[in-house]
Amino acid sequence: MWTEENNSLKKTFTFKDFSEAFAFMTRVALAAEKMDHHPNWTNVYNKVDITLNTHDAGDIVTDKDRKLAAIIDKIA
Secondary structure (H helix, E strand, O other): OOOOEEEEEEEEEEEEHHHHHHHHHHHHHHHHHHOOOOOEEEEEOOOOEEOOEHHHOOEEEEHHHHHHHHHHHOOO
């Protein structure tokens, strides 16, 4: 479940191993590029932490973030 805090949507995804986590990140990257809306994220082994907010709207959560979050959930 995505949580909203500090003007951001945040979620951690956990996978079987690094390869699965990296494949997920690749699919998210392609979707984000199509939207021209890119996540802030970190990856350590099988965990991917994602933070979404809209920089050009003053670093707040917008409909763009909610749309990308829904797409990311479908990818996961």
